[in-house]
Every structure is written in structure tokens, then in C-alpha cells.
Amino acid sequence: MAERNETEQRQLEQELTAAVRGEVSFAAADRALMTMDASNYRRVPEAVVAPRDAEDVAAALRVCREHGVPVVPRGGGTSIAGQATGTGVVLDFTRHMRRIASLDPETRTAVVQPGVILDDLRAAAAPHGLTFGPDPSTHSRCTLGGMIGNNSCGSHSVAWGTTADNVRALDLLTYGGERVRAGRGTDPTGAPAGLPPRLRDGVKALVDAELALLRTGYPHDLPRRISGYALDALLPEAGTDLARALTGSEGTLGVLTEATVRLVETPAARVLAVLAYPDESAAAEAAHTLLPHHPMTVEGMAADLVGAATGLPKGGAWLFVEMGGESPREATARAEALCRAAADGTTDHALVTDPAGQRALWRIREDASGTATRLTDGSEAWPGWEDCAVPPAQLGPYLRDFRALLVQHGLRGTPYGHFGDGCIHIRIDFDLLTAPGIRRFRDFSRDLADLVVSHGGSLSGEHGDGQARAELLPAMYGRELVDLFGRFKDVWDPAGGLNPGMLVRPARLDDNLRFDVLPRRPVPVEFGYPHDNGDFTAAVRRCVGVAKCRVPESSSSSPDVMCPSFRATGEEQHSTRGRARLLHEMLAGEVITDGWRSPEVRDALDLCLSCKGCRSDCPVGVDMATYKAEFLHHHYAGRLRPAAHYSMGRLPQWLHTAAPAAPALNLLARSPAAAVAKRLAGIAAERTIPPLAVEPFTRWWWRRGAPTAGRTVILWPDTFTNFLAPEVGRAAVRVLEAAGLRPLLPPTAPLRRTGLLPRRHRPLCCGLTYVSTGQLDRARAVMRRTVDVLSPLLRDGHPLVVLEPSCAAALRTDLPELLSGDPRAATVASSVLTFAEALVTLAPDWQPPRIDRPVTGQTHCHQHAVLGDAADRHLRERAGLTGQLQGGCCGLAGNFGFERGHYDVSVACAEDRLLPAVRESGPETEILADGFSCRTQLEQLGQAGQLGGRRGRHVAEVLAEALGNAPENAASGNSGSGAGAGAGAGETPSA
Structure with a gap:
């Protein structure tokens, strides 16, 4: 379809905005968010439309058809073959069309809109003992529309089949505006039921003319034939099942507006x-x-993918085999019988009966689509041949031949996946950045297609063909059947307006690679990016789009922390993936054109x-907090910053200066003058300025004196403990x-003498x-001063105990x-211990x-992401503090929650x-929150009346x-001994 000039573009925008009640955006940011899915491919759309209902979809199709603009339906954007990318207008169903219209436990069916998240449907069905059978690893954020488009499967397909096996009826609109109700069976003419006259006649004529080819052209005994x-x-002996025929068509034939799906009974245990x-x-x-x-x-x-997981029996590979039953006893008995039957080939086995242990192991499996993108040596690996499938009995021989083919092409990857269905997932270390590497990618793809077919397999066993495999479909089906696919597409979409370039008449598998637009040389940056060889572009490439950060607030299977802002707003741009996409486009310079500005x-x-939740919760370790700091450094270089950067970004400096006047400043903070101060400082009007400590922790320490007995540890007097919460330090x-x-x-760090002023200490x-x-320039200067002072102390092997989790993480x-x-x-970084780590590792016999x-309460998000909480849980257990702390983020997050x-x-x-956790707890419950x-x-x-005045405390x-x-100074000796008694504001240290 022809490119539009500026006038035609404006007219398209005006007409779409007038016709559609949902959001219509031609903005660079919204377009940038939709350039990629979870594949290797990238296309830039002209606009993004979020329809509110089927009438909005019809209106958008009408306008696009009149202007000759292609349309791409999109769900969660987790497709791995490229089919959720495209030019023209992207229809984003995740914003509004997320309603479960009905759920009938008697007929075991549900009627859903295309934007319904799979886990939301499962949660709605669970009270009736039902579920939706297909469950891909992205179940917490993938949509039913996307699953139907790709014919998704998941780990339970050996029991409940593919999405096509669980679809009963589809309501959709063609590019030409025709309404279709696709189900099973025929109308009086013998054509598939539910079709308008043009489609009825065209589909019936095509099927009637090609009955022999349809009966002989498809491989059999292949449970994962998705290609x-x-x-x-549509054959009569198959029940003329139009809904099944359309499932897996990747949005190339019609736009789904509603689906009736089958629910299955889930076992009690x-x-x-x-x-x-x-x-x-x-194992295969x-x-x-x-x-x-x-x-x-x-x-x-x-x-290679399991890593240091605990609870696994000894071996080099594992099969996770889930058995169900009407009771735990029955399920266990069935699992034990299976283990006995499998004993000859196994090295060991284990039964995991507790739900927490099962969830931990399934999380490893589900995260593999991300973790597999980094090999054990840190090199990058990519999808592309992610999900080929062969008959299950052929899996062992196929896997051996597959391994040999990798060696032949000098490639590496770690297979995993749905072994019971003969479906292998793998990320391969393709070089998709250079011309020779891309040629190897193409040559390997052609050879692997031939290998899969030689084993009676399917090029796609779950994720669809998209652009990644569609070019090679003739190897699997032959030219005659592939030509029939094209004729079928032309019956449904003669204008070629729906998702062009996918599945039928596709683009080449090595075109539109998302890496083509990125800089070939490292971008000058401030952080070291040690896991990406110092390359910021490689760090941004980490995001492969699996979208674990897009778990909605309604989901019960959310990750521990990531991504709190997305859970609050539901906006793609506020997810880790969305931000990574925008950084990718910033580096590309095509859609986002202002670079660091x-x-x-x-x-x-x-x-x-x-x-920092993404640093640990993202399967590939995207570290958006670091990327944000890097961006802000460059964005504001040589420019005026927001007021909050000067007030809260330089908080240690202000608190140190203000400490002597704490009583007076605390009075001012409670006076009408506080409103003016907050406005000038960029602080939210709803916030109260925390009171300054009248006696900072370091001044208390100097007055009290240092102890003389015991194993020496260096206690870090962080800014928050020192000036705002000294009671934590004293405890x-x-x-x-x-x-x-x-x-x-x-000891504190001396500042240079200025003129006749006395020497001061910071x-x-x-x-x-x-x-x-x-x-970052100021941060580096502060850190260098810290390293200068700490290095001599830490060389002696003294650990550095840090009470504030965010400071420990920094x-x-x-x-x-x-x-x-x-x-x-x-050396400094490796010396850091949290308070709990110090007690557990340095005083293991102390009770x-x-x-x-x-x-x-709350495990601090930085502790979760960087430090870990195993020692904290052990310490609480020894002290009789029972129960678990919440994940997530408190929402204040340092300066964030204070900013206007x-x-x-x-x-x-x-x-x-x-x-909610605090409200639901009883009055005897201790609220723990180690973070200030x-x-x-x-x-x-x-204080705002939401918690009844309850407060959190540090475990100390x-x-x-x-x-x-006990006397406070019982273990203390004379003041001024040891590594140094920290001084208060303006005071000389004693060491």
C-alpha cells in the first residue's frame, strides 16, 4: 500500500478520531511502543487505535479501508514470530476490550473479548472448578485474542490441547467490513455456517475444488501442528469447523471482536x-x-537454564511431569506410579507436593523464554527457531540431529520446552548485527526447515509462522498447498489490508530485523554496564518483549516487584518493556528523533x-533504574533541572547543612510557610516534610562512645538513618x-580548607x-570520597553493615x-552486609x-532486587516473627513519591x-519495613486516615x-576508639 503524504496523513488522523470513540494516537511515543513484539522483528506503524467495542473496530476498519491503510490486530505483544508488528494502524485491544461477557459453568463455556488476559479468565473460572486449558508461559499478560491469533498452547496441552481445541465460536470483522460468526457445521448450502454470501460462496468453492489436497497435504500424528x-x-469429515480453521490465522483474515471458548475441569489436587x-x-x-x-x-x-534451583533431583536434565487427582492422595499415588514406570531411564526423581515448591519450579520454566536469551557465558541468544515440533516419538532423534546442525553452523543454544508434545523451544546465539551473521541465520533457517520436515514435523509448534517461518512453508507443505493458503487469504481479504507480510506472501525472514536500526558502535555512557561489556545499546537489547513487567494489577500471579508503575496505570509506556522500547527507538533515531533530549x-x-524490581524480576535482567539515571544525566546535561532534583536529589547535602537548625526547621515545616517551601522544592502538596532528628545518629554516637569488645564491623551511617531516623541506628x-x-x-571525609574558615567535615x-x-557527576564525586575513606578500613576484612536497604543496594x-x-x-561493594546478614553470618550462634x-509489611524493593532476603527470613524465624512480608513497592521510593x-x-x-496487607493484619501484628x-x-x-495510625518499624x-x-552502654568502652567515632554536623571526628 502506498505511503501517504502529510496532507493524507492529517486527513486519516482526523477521520479516525471522528469515527472511533476509543483513543487514536499518531504520537511518536505511542507508535514507538508498538514497533516490536517479542520477536527479532520491527516495523513502524502510522497510528495506534484502542477500540472500545466491536463498533469501534468496524469504524476503524472502514476508515483504514477508504484510505488503503493496513491494519494489525494486537494483544499483549508477546508474539515471537513477528506477527504483532506491522505498518499502518495497530488495533490495541488491551486497553478497553477486556470484558468477560459471560461464563456458564453448566455448558463450561465463556464468552470473552479479545483483550481479556488469560489469567483473568482463569481466575473467573476457578470458583467453578474450571479453567481455560491452554496456558503459555505468558499467561499472566497474554490475551485471548492473541492466543487465538497464534493458536497458543502451553505446558498443559498434553492434557487439554491447543487453543484451536478449545475454541467454540469466533465473532470477527473482515477488512471489507463483513461480519462473521464462525463456528462448527454447515449451512443449507453445505458451506461453513456463519458466513455472509460472498465469503460463503468463495470458501465453499475453494474447499470443494481442493478436497484431495486438503486430505493429503497435511502431516498427521502431530499434536503441535501450528504452521x-x-x-x-473445513473438510466434511472434520466437521467443517470454521472456528478451528481461523484459529492461528494471525490476524490475516479477520479481526476478532468476541470469542466463545471451552472451559475444562481442573483436578482438585x-x-x-x-x-x-x-x-x-x-529426557527427550x-x-x-x-x-x-x-x-x-x-x-x-x-x-543450563535451571541454574542453582533447589529441590531438584541429581541429573543433567529434567522432565516436569504434573499429575492430577481428586485428592492429594490420589494425585500422589499416580505420580509415584509414573516414577516407578520411568525409573529405568532416570538418574533420580522427586515429588513436589506443596504448592509453593511447585510454583518455584514452574517459575523457572516460565522464565526460560527470557533467561534463555543469555547463555552461560553472557553472550546473547535470540528466537527465530523457537518452537519447531515433531511427533513426540521422534523427539529424541530430532534433537540429536538438531544439535548436530547447530555444531555444523557454529551456533549454540539450550533446548527446553514441551517435550511431551514433541515441541522444542530454544534461543540461539545468532549474530543478527552483521551481514555474515545474518547470512548464517538465513542458511541455518533453511537447513533446519528441511530437518524438521524430514522428521515429519511442523515449522511452528506454538508461536505461529509470522515473518520468522512463513517464507519456508513450501518446505513443509509444498508449493501447491502454500498457493492454496494465498487463495484462501484472497477470499477473505482481497485488498490485502490485514497484517500484510505475515503467513501468506511474507517478507523474507531476514528482513525488518529490529537490530538493523541500532548504532553499531557503543554510545558514550557513564555507568560501566559490566554485564553488557560496557555497551548501553546491548543493555537496551536485553528486553526481548516477553512482558513479564506487564502483569496487570488484577492478576494474582504478579511478580514480586516489577513493574509497580504499570500496575498502577496500566499504560504500556509505564512498563519496563515500554520504556525499553522507547530507549531502543531513541537509539534508532527514526521515530524518536531527539536522542538523549x-x-x-x-x-x-x-x-x-x-x-530496581526489573533487575531481578525481569527474566533477562533489564535494569531500568540504571537506564533512567543514565538518561537523566544526558537529558539534563548543561540544562536547568526540575526543582526536585535540586531539593531531593541533593538531600544529603541539605540535611547535613540543616542539622544544627533542626528544631527551628521542624517548626517551619508545620507552619503555613511549608506550602511555599514545597512548591519551590517541587514537592507534592499532599506530602508532609519528614521531621529532622534533633540529635543525628552520628552525634549520639560521638556522645556515647565506641565499644571496645567484639568482632569489629563498620556500621554505615546512611543519610536517612543519620538525619531522619536515628532511632534505627541506636537500636x-x-x-x-x-x-x-x-x-x-x-571517619567522615574532610573538605578542603577555604580561606580562613576552619576545616569542616562532610x-x-x-x-x-x-x-x-x-x-551522575556528583554521584561519582561522592562515591570516590566514600571509597577513599572506606578502602583502608575494609582492606583489614571488616564488613560494612548497612541499615538502609536502598543505600546497601547503591x-x-x-x-x-x-x-x-x-x-x-x-572491594567496597563486596564488603556490604545488610543488618540481618551481619547477624546471621557474623554471629551465627547468637540467639x-x-x-x-x-x-x-514490606520487603524493600531494592533488597528484593539486589540484596536478597534469605538472611532476613532466617533472622525472623529465629526470633519467632512469623508470616511473610509483602512484595511489590511501597510507592514512595525515595524522592519519587515526594515529587509533585x-x-x-x-x-x-x-x-x-x-x-491492604496492613489493614488486614491484627493489632498484635508487627509491621516491618526496613526502608525509610x-x-x-x-x-x-x-496520618491520612488510611491505616488507623499504625506505623512500620525496622527489624532492628x-x-x-x-x-x-539492659543498660544501653553495657558493651561500650571509652569514646573515640576504633575505626572512628562519627562526628555530628560541623564536628571534628575523633579518628
């Missing part, structure tokens, strides 16, 4: 049998032999809380001393607030990545006081999990309180 159009479903084998070839050979036991899953994983990227990153000192440790503070700082606001990750050329930075109280314009999102993040931000959010929202405060009334 091509399923025209054999499940047991996961984990069977270990010497390698994945042995064994998989089909387990099918007579009627398992619900037979999933294969190799050691881009307002589109700035606006998308504005609601990033820098929680920590008491607990550490009770555990037999000798906490000492590092407290050390981790640089966190400077990093989070992108003031010292452990941001500091070495900003000072990547300084080997001392790595904390028994508190015997339930807990709720962020208050509503900040509260929405807190309402996701933290606040988390405690402040609880306190301020509690809870333990110190339980120690009783």
Missing part, C-alpha cells in the same frame, strides 16, 4: 513429579513413553520509581553489641539520591558500576530474643499490596525493644 492455515478443519536424566537427549527420548500415564504436563529443562523518553521514565548498635559484635563508624554518602535523579551495585575503573569500588508475634505530580501513582502502588521510604509512606498515609527496632532494659 499455515488449518484448512483441513496436583503433584509435580520431577524426573532427572543424564542429559536433555535422554523418555518423554513420549510417559504419555500413557495421562500426565497433565511433560516439560523438559536442561541444567527526547521528551517522549523523559515522560515515560518520569513514573519509573527506580525500584542497631544495641542489637549488634548484644550479638557480640563491635560496631564502629567510619558525612560519607552512598550517592543514592544523586544517582536516582541522574546527577553501595553494592551503583558504586562499582559508576566507578568501574577503580578496583577499590569492587535473638523470642518475640513470637506475626508480621506483615506523583502522589496519586505513589498511593496506587501502596494500595496494590502493602496497604516504606516507613514514611506508611506513616503519612496512616523490634529486636532492640525485645532485648529488655
Whole structure:
């Protein structure tokens, strides 16, 4: 279709906006968000339309048809073959068309709109003991429309089949505006029922003329045959099932507006049998032999992807085989029988009966679509030949030949996937950045297509053909049947307006690669990006689009933290994937054209809380907090910054200066003058300025004196503890001393003498607030000063105990990545211990006081993402603090929740999990929140009447309180000894 000039583009925008009640956007940011899916491909659309209902879809199609504009239906954008990318107008069904119209437990059917998230349907069906059978690993964010478009499958397809097996009827609109109700059966003319006259006559004539080809042209005994159009479903002996024939057509024939789907009964109990084998070839050979036991899953994983997972039996590869039953006893008995039958080929086995253990192992399997994109040596691997399938009995021989083909082409990858269905997933280390690498990609693809066909297989066993495989369909089906696909497409879409270039008359498999537009040389940046060889472009490439960050707020299977802003707004640009896409387009320079000055990227990153949740929860380790800091540094270089960057970004500096005047400033903060101050500082009017400590922690320490006995640890006096929450520091000192440790503070850093003024000292700082606001030059200077002071102390092997999780995370990750050329930075980072880690590892025999109280509250997001909480859980268990802390993010996140314009999102993040957990807890429950931000959010929202005045406490405060009334200085000696007694504001350190 011809390109439009500027006048035609404006007219298209005006007409779409007038015709559609949903959102219509031609903005660069919205178009940039839709350039890619989870594949290797990229196309730039002209506009994005979010229809509200079927009438909106019809209106959009009419306008596009009149202007000759192609249309691409899109769900969650997790397609791996490129079929959710395209030029023209993208119809985004995830915004409005997400309604479950009905759910009938008697007929076991549901009527859904195309934007319904799979997990939402499963949650609605669960109270009736039902579920939707197909469950791809993206079940928490993929849509039913996308599943129908791709004929998705998932791990339970050995029990419940593919999406095509579970579709009863489809309502759709053709590009020409015709309405179709596709189901099973024929009308009085013998044509598929539910078709308007033109389509009825065309489809019937085509099928009647090609009965022999339809009966002989498709492979049989292949449960995962997804490639091509399923025209054999239109045969009379197949029941003339038009709904099945259209499932998997990738939006090339019609636009789905509603679907009736089958629900299946879910077993009352499940047991996961984990069977270990010497390698994945042995596991592949064994998989089909387990099918007579009627398992619900037979999933294969190799050691490279499992990593350090616990609870697995000894072996080099594993089959995850789920067995169901009417009771736990029955399910266990069936699993034990299966293990006995499989014993000859296994090296070991284990039964996992507890739901938490099962979820942990399934998470490893589901994350593989992301984790497999990085090989064990850190090199990149990509989809493209992600899901070929062969008859299950052929899987072992096929896998051996597949491995040999990889070696022949000098390629590597780790197979995993649906072994029971003969379907292999793999990410391969294709070089898609250079011409020779792309030629190898193409040559390998052609050879692998021939190999799959030689084993009686399908080029696609789950993810569809899209652009990745459609070019090679003649190898599987022959030219005659592929030509028939084209004729079928022409009956439905004679103008070629629906998803052109996909499945029929496709683009070449090595065209439109998303890497083509990226810079070939590293972009100058500030952070070291050690996991990406210092290359910011490679860091951005990490996002492959699996969209685990897009789990909606309604989902019960959300990841622990990522992505709180998306869960609050539901907007793609506020997801980790959306931000990564915008950074990708910024580097490309085609849609986002202002580079580091881009307002589109700035606006998308504005609601990033820098929680670092993506660093751990994203399967490929996208670190958006670091990317945000990098962007802000360049964006504001040589320019005036937002007021909040000066007020809160430089908070350590202001607090140090303000400490002597704390009483007066606290009075002002509660006076009418506070409103003016907040406005000038860029602070949200709804926020209360936290009171300054009248006596900072370091001044208390200097007055009290350092201890003389015990193993020495360096206690880090972070800004928040020192100036805003000294009670945490005092409690920590008491607990550490009770555990037999000798906490000492590092000396403060001297400032250069200025004129006749006396020599002053500045407290050390981790640089966190400077990093989070992108003031990286200042952050680096602060960090260098910290490294200068700490290095001599840490060389002696003293651990650095940090009470504030965000500061510990900054010292452990941001500091070495900003000072990547300084080997001392790595020494500092490796010395960092959290409070709980210090007690558990340095005082393993110390028995904390028994508190015997339930807990709720928040694991700090930086602790979750960077530090881990195993030591914290162990410490709580020893102290009798029972229960689990919430994941997610409190929503305050340092400066984020205080900045003007962020208050509503900040509260929405807190309402996701933290606040409900606190409200639901009893009065005897201890609310734990080690992070100052988390405690402040609880306190301020509690003052707003949302929590009944309940407050959170650091675990050090809870333990110190339980120690009783022992003399505070019992373990202390004379002041001024040890590594240094930290000074208060303006005071000279004693060491």
C-alpha cells in the first residue's frame, strides 16, 4: 500500500478520531511502543487505535479501508514470530476490550473479548472448578485474542490441547467490513455456517475444488501442528469447523471482536513429579513413553537454564511431569506410579507436593523464554527457531540431529520446552548485527526447515509462522498447498489490508530485523554496564518483549516487584518493556528523533520509581533504574533541572547543612510557610516534610562512645538513618553489641580548607539520591570520597553493615558500576552486609530474643532486587516473627513519591499490596519495613486516615525493644576508639 503524504496523513488522523470513540494516537511515543513484539522483528506503524467495542473496530476498519491503510490486530505483544508488528494502524485491544461477557459453568463455556488476559479468565473460572486449558508461559499478560491469533498452547496441552481445541465460536470483522460468526457445521448450502454470501460462496468453492489436497497435504500424528492455515478443519469429515480453521490465522483474515471458548475441569489436587536424566537427549527420548500415564504436563529443562534451583533431583536434565487427582492422595499415588514406570531411564526423581515448591519450579520454566536469551557465558541468544515440533516419538532423534546442525553452523543454544508434545523451544546465539551473521541465520533457517520436515514435523509448534517461518512453508507443505493458503487469504481479504507480510506472501525472514536500526558502535555512557561489556545499546537489547513487567494489577500471579508503575496505570509506556522500547527507538533515531533530549523518553521514565524490581524480576535482567539515571544525566546535561532534583536529589547535602537548625526547621515545616517551601522544592502538596532528628545518629554516637569488645564491623551511617531516623541506628548498635559484635563508624571525609574558615567535615554518602535523579557527576564525586575513606578500613576484612536497604543496594551495585575503573569500588561493594546478614553470618550462634508475634509489611524493593532476603527470613524465624512480608513497592521510593505530580501513582502502588496487607493484619501484628521510604509512606498515609495510625518499624527496632532494659552502654568502652567515632554536623571526628 502506498505511503501517504502529510496532507493524507492529517486527513486519516482526523477521520479516525471522528469515527472511533476509543483513543487514536499518531504520537511518536505511542507508535514507538508498538514497533516490536517479542520477536527479532520491527516495523513502524502510522497510528495506534484502542477500540472500545466491536463498533469501534468496524469504524476503524472502514476508515483504514477508504484510505488503503493496513491494519494489525494486537494483544499483549508477546508474539515471537513477528506477527504483532506491522505498518499502518495497530488495533490495541488491551486497553478497553477486556470484558468477560459471560461464563456458564453448566455448558463450561465463556464468552470473552479479545483483550481479556488469560489469567483473568482463569481466575473467573476457578470458583467453578474450571479453567481455560491452554496456558503459555505468558499467561499472566497474554490475551485471548492473541492466543487465538497464534493458536497458543502451553505446558498443559498434553492434557487439554491447543487453543484451536478449545475454541467454540469466533465473532470477527473482515477488512471489507463483513461480519462473521464462525463456528462448527454447515449451512443449507453445505458451506461453513456463519458466513455472509460472498465469503460463503468463495470458501465453499475453494474447499470443494481442493478436497484431495486438503486430505493429503497435511502431516498427521502431530499434536503441535501450528504452521499455515488449518484448512483441513473445513473438510466434511472434520466437521467443517470454521472456528478451528481461523484459529492461528494471525490476524490475516479477520479481526476478532468476541470469542466463545471451552472451559475444562481442573483436578482438585496436583503433584509435580520431577524426573532427572543424564542429559536433555535422554529426557527427550523418555518423554513420549510417559504419555500413557495421562500426565497433565511433560516439560523438559536442561541444567543450563535451571541454574542453582533447589529441590531438584541429581541429573543433567529434567522432565516436569504434573499429575492430577481428586485428592492429594490420589494425585500422589499416580505420580509415584509414573516414577516407578520411568525409573529405568532416570538418574533420580522427586515429588513436589506443596504448592509453593511447585510454583518455584514452574517459575523457572516460565522464565526460560527470557533467561534463555543469555547463555552461560553472557553472550546473547535470540528466537527465530523457537518452537519447531515433531511427533513426540521422534523427539529424541530430532534433537540429536538438531544439535548436530547447530555444531555444523557454529551456533549454540539450550533446548527446553514441551517435550511431551514433541515441541522444542530454544534461543540461539545468532549474530543478527552483521551481514555474515545474518547470512548464517538465513542458511541455518533453511537447513533446519528441511530437518524438521524430514522428521515429519511442523515449522511452528506454538508461536505461529509470522515473518520468522512463513517464507519456508513450501518446505513443509509444498508449493501447491502454500498457493492454496494465498487463495484462501484472497477470499477473505482481497485488498490485502490485514497484517500484510505475515503467513501468506511474507517478507523474507531476514528482513525488518529490529537490530538493523541500532548504532553499531557503543554510545558514550557513564555507568560501566559490566554485564553488557560496557555497551548501553546491548543493555537496551536485553528486553526481548516477553512482558513479564506487564502483569496487570488484577492478576494474582504478579511478580514480586516489577513493574509497580504499570500496575498502577496500566499504560504500556509505564512498563519496563515500554520504556525499553522507547530507549531502543531513541537509539534508532527514526521515530524518536531527539536522542538523549527526547521528551517522549523523559515522560515515560518520569513514573519509573527506580525500584530496581526489573533487575531481578525481569527474566533477562533489564535494569531500568540504571537506564533512567543514565538518561537523566544526558537529558539534563548543561540544562536547568526540575526543582526536585535540586531539593531531593541533593538531600544529603541539605540535611547535613540543616542539622544544627533542626528544631527551628521542624517548626517551619508545620507552619503555613511549608506550602511555599514545597512548591519551590517541587514537592507534592499532599506530602508532609519528614521531621529532622534533633540529635543525628552520628552525634549520639560521638556522645556515647565506641565499644571496645567484639568482632569489629563498620556500621554505615546512611543519610536517612543519620538525619531522619536515628532511632534505627541506636537500636542497631544495641542489637549488634548484644550479638557480640563491635560496631564502629567510619571517619567522615574532610573538605578542603577555604580561606580562613576552619576545616569542616562532610558525612560519607552512598550517592543514592544523586544517582536516582541522574546527577551522575556528583554521584561519582561522592562515591570516590566514600571509597577513599572506606578502602583502608575494609582492606583489614571488616564488613560494612548497612541499615538502609536502598543505600546497601547503591553501595553494592551503583558504586562499582559508576566507578568501574577503580578496583577499590569492587572491594567496597563486596564488603556490604545488610543488618540481618551481619547477624546471621557474623554471629551465627547468637540467639535473638523470642518475640513470637506475626508480621506483615514490606520487603524493600531494592533488597528484593539486589540484596536478597534469605538472611532476613532466617533472622525472623529465629526470633519467632512469623508470616511473610509483602512484595511489590511501597510507592514512595525515595524522592519519587515526594515529587509533585506523583502522589496519586505513589498511593496506587501502596494500595496494590502493602496497604491492604496492613489493614488486614491484627493489632498484635508487627509491621516491618526496613526502608525509610516504606516507613514514611506508611506513616503519612496512616496520618491520612488510611491505616488507623499504625506505623512500620525496622527489624532492628523490634529486636532492640525485645532485648529488655539492659543498660544501653553495657558493651561500650571509652569514646573515640576504633575505626572512628562519627562526628555530628560541623564536628571534628575523633579518628
